[in-house]
Amino acid sequence: MAPQVARRRTRAPDATRERLLRAAFEEIHRHGFQAASLDAILARAGVTKGALYHHFADKAALGHAMLDEVVTGLLLQRWLGRLQQSEADPLTTLQGIFRERAERLTPQEVELGCPLNNLAQEMSPLDEQFRGRINGTFDTWTEAFARALERGQANGSVRRDLDARRVAAFLVAAIEGSIGLAKSAKSAPMLRSNLEMLAVFLESLRPASAMGKLQ
Amino acid sequence: MAPQVARRRTRAPDATRERLLRAAFEEIHRHGFQAASLDAILARAGVTKGALYHHFADKAALGHAMLDEVVTGLLLQRWLGRLQQSEADPLTTLQGIFRERAERLTPQEVELGCPLNNLAQEMSPLDEQFRGRINGTFDTWTEAFARALERGQANGSVRRDLDARRVAAFLVAAIEGSIGLAKSAKSAPMLRSNLEMLAVFLESLRPASAMGKLQ
DNA sequence: GCCACTACAAACCGGTCGGTATGTATGGTG
C-alpha cells in the first residue's frame, strides 16, 4: 500500500533524531509549541512522519526532548558557561557574562527571544510536564547565580546582608524580561541597555568598604 | 435553511461586542491567541459565529480590538493609575505602586501572567500589527515611568546622572520578567520578592545627599 | 547469504480550525 518510490538514505538513527530535535527547536522557537506544525518540522528536518513517530511517542514527547536536549543546554551554556571556572570575584564575573551577552547578540535572539522563556510563558498554564521541566531549568540557572553570590559573600566581595537566592531570582527575571521587551520592541540596543543596567545594579551589591575604589 | 429555533434575546449590539471582547480576553489570556478557539470564545460569550463575524472582520481583528479595548486599559490602570495624581516624590510613588501590586496579587495573575506580555512573546515575531500595538502600550507605560523619574530629577528627588528613559525601560522589563518567572514557578512569593527587590532598587536612584536620612 | 529487526516512507483518517453562506428575528423610521 506504500509505493516507496522516494529516496531512502543510509540509516542514521541518532542523526535523524537530532535533525528532528533541531528542526523542532527552530519551528517552536518562532511559532511556539502549539502552533508549530509537525509537517513544517518534518519538512525542515527532511524526514517523514514515520521517522518522527519512530523516535517520539507524540508531539509532546518531541517537545519535552527538545527542551531537555537542546534548550536547557543552550541556555546554561550561554548564561553560566564561564561562571564556574572564572577566577575573578563573582560580581565581576557576572558583569562580564552580561556584557559579553550584550556584545554577542544575534538578530535571531532579538527577533525570537529566549526559547526557554517563550515556552514557559506559553505552556506553563497548560501543561504541567512542560512547566516542571522549564521551571527546573530556571531553578538550575537561579541556583548557579545564587551559589556564585554566596561564594562572594564568603570571601567578602558581596554584601552579606543580601539573600543570595532572591537576588539571583531577580537577576534571572530581569534578564528574561529584558529579552522579552527587546523582542517586542525589535530593539537590540534596548536589550544591551538593560543588560548594562543589570551590570551596574550588580555593582551596588559590593560591600560598602569596596565602594571607594570603584567610584 | 436556518431553522432558527433557538432563543433570540433582545438586541444589544454594544453589550454583545463587549461580551465577545471579554470572552476573547479570557480565552486568549489562558491559551494564547493562536491556540484560542473561536468556538470556545463564542461559548463563553454565549453568542454564535454570526454575532462574532458581524462585529469583527476576522480573528485577528477580534484580537486587535481586545488588545486596544481591554488589555491596554487594564495594564495602564494597574501600573500607572496612581502615578499622575500622587503628591509624594516619584520614587516613593513607584515604590508604593510596586508594593501595592505585590499585596493585591490574584491567583489568576500568577497562574496566567501578564496578558500584554503573553501576547507580546507569542505574536511579536509573527504579526506586525500585533507587535505594533503591543509595543505602543509598552512604550506608553515606559514613557509614563520615565516622565515620573524626570519630574523627580527636576525637583531633586532623583539622581540627575541617570537616563530616565533607560531606567524606565528597565523597570518595565524587570516587572514583566518577574511576572513571567513567577508564572513559570507558580509562585506568588517569588513575584512579591522580585517586586520588593525593585522597590529597593528604586531607593538607589535617590541622590546621595538624600541617602543619609534613609539609611 | 539469510533473517530478524530497526528505521524509516507514504498514504490515510477523524477532528477541529477559521471562515462563509444563508436565513430570520428585531426594532427604529417613514
Added chain:
DNA sequence: CACCATACATACCGACCGGTTTGTAGTGGC
C-alpha cells in the same frame, strides 16, 4: 403599520492538524 437595515443564528465548507496504519528498504548477527 409597512419597510428595511441591523443584529444576529445555523449549517456548512475546505484546509490543516496530530496521529495511525501499512509496507518496505537498510543492516547487524549468525
